[in-house]
Amino acid sequence: MGEYHNTQLGKETQYQNQYDPTLLFPIERASARSGEVPKAFEFFGNDAWTAYELSWLNLSGKPVVAVARFKFPCNSKYVIESKSFKLYLNSLIQSKFASKFDVIDRLASDLSRCCGEAITIDIYDLKEYEEAFKIREPDGTCIDSIDVEVTQYEPSKSLIEFDSTIQISELLYSHLLKTNCPVTNQPDWASVYIDYSGPKISMDSLLRYIISYRLHQDFHEVCVEKIFYDLYTVVNPSKLTVFAKYTRRGGLDISPCRSTELEPELRKMRQVRQ
Numbered sequence: 635m636g637e638y639h640n641t642q643l644g645k646e647t648q649y650q651n652q653y654d655p656t657l658l659f660p661i662e663r664a665s666a667r668s669g670e671v672p673k674a675f676e677f678f679g680n681d682a683w684t685a686y687e688l689s690w691l692n693l694s695g696k697p698v699v700a701v702a703r704f705k706f707p708c709n710s711k712y713v714i715e716s717k718s719f720k721l722y723l724n725s726l727i728q729s730k731f732a733s734k735f736d737v738i739d740r741l742a743s744d745l746s747r748c749c750g751e752a753i754t755i756d757i758y759d760l761k762e763y764e765e766a767f768k769i770r771e772p773d774g775t776c777i778d779s780i781d782v783e784v785t786q787y788e789p790s791k792s793l794i795e796f797d798s799t800i801q802i803s804e805l806l807y808s809h810l811l812k813t814n815c816p817v818t819n820q821p822d823w824a825s826v827y828i829d830y831s832g833p834k835i836s837m838d839s840l841l842r843y844i845i846s847y848r849l850h851q852d853f854h855e856v857c858v859e860k861i862f863y864d865l866y867t868v869v870n871p872s873k874l875t876v877f878a879k880y881t882r883r884g885g886l887d888i889s890p891c892r893s894t895e896l897e898p899e900l901r902k903m904r905q906v907r908q
Contacts, residue, residue, distance in 0.1 A: 649721065653729045655744040657722040660712035666853050671863045679708040679875075679892040681855055685723055687885030688757070690737055691730045700734065701763040703756045704745065708892060711750035713855060720884045767904045772827065774805030777837045784842055787849040791864035795839035803831040803873075808844045809905075811878060816851040824854070824880040825905060826861065829898075832871030854880050858890040866894070875900075881907045 650657070664673070683704040690698055702723075706713070722744070731737045734757045746752050758766060786793065811824040826844060828835075843864070847857060862876040875893035877900060891898060 650725045651728045652725060654725045655722065655748075657718055657725060658744065658748045659715040659718035660748050660750075661715050663711060663713055663855075666713060667856050667859065671856075671859050675863060677708070677859070677862060677892045677894065678896050679890070679898065681706045681708060681713070682889040682891065683719070684882070684887050684889070685885060686882060686887075688723055688726070688737075690726050691728060693730055693732055695730070697727075698731075698734075699760065700737075701758045701760065702741070703758075704741075705754045706745075706749055707751050707753070708855070708890070709751070710753075712748065713853075714745065714748055716886060716888070717884070720886055723885075769904055769906060771905070772805060772807070774807055774827070774829075775837070777806055777808050777841045778810055780838055780841050782838050782841050782845075784845050786842070786846045789843065789846045789850055789860065789864070791843075791868050793839055793843040793846060794864060794868045795836040796833045796869045797836070798833045800834040801832065802834045804834075805829045806835065806837065806840060808841060809907075810841070811844050811857075812848050813854070813857045814849065814851045816853060819851065820883075822854060822880055822883075823907070824878045825907075826858075827875075827877040827879075828861075828865065829873075829875040829877070830865070830869070830871040831873040833869055835865070835869055854878065854888050855890045858892055862892040879905060 683706070685702040685704070688700045688702045692698055738755045738757055742753060742755050805827060807825060807827040809825045811826045813822045813824070814820065815822060828840070850857070852860070858876055858878045862874065865871070865876065866874055873894055875891065875895060875898040877889065877891040879889045880887055891900060
């Protein structure tokens with residue numbers, strides 16, 4: 635487990651029911667990144683987390699349940715280790731708050747302090763979340779039905795092919811992205827969306843490239859940054875956004891987004907696996 639031996643990943647843990655912000659464990663982004671993406675390479679984006687098991691008490695002691703969405707800027711000095719995030723959220727279950735806005739203030743203060751940048755938080759009751767995030771796919775092309783032969787299961791940008799004679803704007807996506815936690819080696823399943831303008835990317839080659847992550851070990855954020863970097867440096871598109879929606883684990887999921895655009899347009903949506 636190397637430098638992550640001080641985290642709670644892969645360890646048996648006691649769940650606390652008293653508020654404790656010291657449970658949060660920051661990991662420096664620079665150390666988490668694989669080194670395959672140069673430090674000077676610039677992009678925009680955020681890491682959007684969804685917490686499906688958020689709960690606290692109202693002032694009468696009655697439990698409230700909700701879904702929370704957090705956005706961490708991709709240039710924050712630290713990311714929050716996922717298991718510590720879960721333990722921290724669980725520590726709120728016996729805390730009393732007058733309203734969800736008081737919960738937001740508490741969460742924003744603790745999490746912003748931990749990651750080193752201001753974050754944004756939205757909290758939804760279950761009906762609000764159901765209405766705001768419908769199960770649907772975007773207006774784009776799913777490439778998973780393409781019949782390809784795959785022999786490589788470690789990523790290489792040499793797999794990516796494109797046609798420079800055709801300029802296009804399109805959204806391609808696949809549900810076949812699988813990566814692995816570098817600490818526990820647990821599988822991480824995701825759908826990845828690639829929205830770009832520029833030379834036409836070969837769908838066959840893109841599918842092989844996405845599948846090639848199947849045995850790769852890295853954090854969610856780093857995998858998305860590598861996909862973004864490889865596509866950008868090989869294809870040289872005028873616009874590019876890479877957005878991955880990972881399935882939840884322990885009541886939390888993460889959806890990293892990296893883009894050439896300061897504010898990439900991402901529709902509110904969720905999938906069957908979320």
